[in-house]
Amino acid sequence: MSRKTGRVYVGVGGWNYAPWRESFYPPDLAHKRELEYASRKLTSIEINATYYRTQSAASFAKWRDETPEGFIFSVKAPRFAVMRKTPQEAGESIDRFFASGVIELGDKLGPILWQFLPTKKFDAAFFDAFLSLLPKNIGDRPLIHAIEPRHESFKTAEFVALARQHGVAIVIAGDSKYPLIADLTAPFVYARIMGTREAEPQGYDAAALDGWAKRARRWAEGSAPEDLPSLTQAKPKKMSRDVFLYVISGAKERNPAAAMALIERLSR
Numbered sequence: 001m002s003r004k005t006g007r008v009y010v011g012v013g014g015w016n017y018a019p020w021r022e023s024f025y026p027p028d029l030a031h032k033r034e035l036e037y038a039s040r041k042l043t044s045i046e047i048n049a050t051y052y053r054t055q056s057a058a059s060f061a062k063w064r065d066e067t068p069e070g071f072i073f074s075v076k077a078p079r080f081a082v083m084r085k086t087p088q089e090a091g092e093s094i095d096r097f098f099a100s101g102v103i104e105l106g107d108k109l110g111p112i113l114w115q116f117l118p119t120k121k122f123d124a125a126f127f128d129a130f131l132s133l134l135p136k137n138i139g140d141r142p143l144i145h146a147i148e149p150r151h152e153s154f155k156t157a158e159f160v161a162l163a164r165q166h167g168v169a170i171v172i173a174g175d176s177k178y179p180l181i182a183d184l185t186a187p188f189v190y191a192r193i194m195g196t197r198e199a200e201p202q203g204y205d206a207a208a209l210d211g212w213a214k215r216a217r218r219w220a221e222g223s224a225p226e227d228l229p230s231l232t233q234a235k236p237k238k239m240s241r242d243v244f245l246y247v248i249s250g251a252k253e254r255n256p257a258a259a260m261a262l263i264e265r266l267s268r
Helices: 031-038 057-066 087-099 102-108 124-133 157-166 206-221 252-266
Strands: 008-013 044-047 072-076 109-115 145-148 172-174 188-193 242-247
Touching (some): 008 206, 072 102, 102 109, 124 157, 242 252
Parallel strands (some): 008 044, 109 145, 172 188
């Protein structure tokens, strides 16, 4: 029996950021305990170290063990995969990434994020082939994927249809300079909001936080927020969806506070 409402996971990108030693972490907290602390204040974290270099199976296992039950990681796929000129070249990097030990995250493994450079334009043939390369599972563990395009050429119904065909979520880039594509294309939602401001103690003002909490609830319940634009007329399948909402970029020192404020609102 399916759940009537999906779960909403809220977090930030990474856990090692020097200014958070003053604004988020207790002053006497050992560096090696930062993930342990962050994972008890947030419900998810987007691992971004994987974008820059290959991580070991031992690292994934360590991160799994340092976090509480029910906590979820998303994992940013390596830049070496998304910067290749051909799908064939990308396929080799994709295989290496999944062989590196990401499966060691176990039940705490959430979506895999594939982020493309702002210079990468939409090419239907390339992306059809690329999305076909993304594995549906590792062994008996299912995998889910999200794609983040950053060029305006992706704002087309053809791209939405392609993502929907492959069951891949298009990242909803909120409050950012990147294209906002809010069409739902997968059984889950992946949003990255990037508008925090240093002047706001919680990153966003109360109205903005209320707005994102309301959108997250609607996604989890199976609806699409009416205040976000869609590129297609086709209505997404009515179903509960897990939601992964990350506060990214902006005034980064405020992002944990914004995430915690959203978690508090969603718990009411």
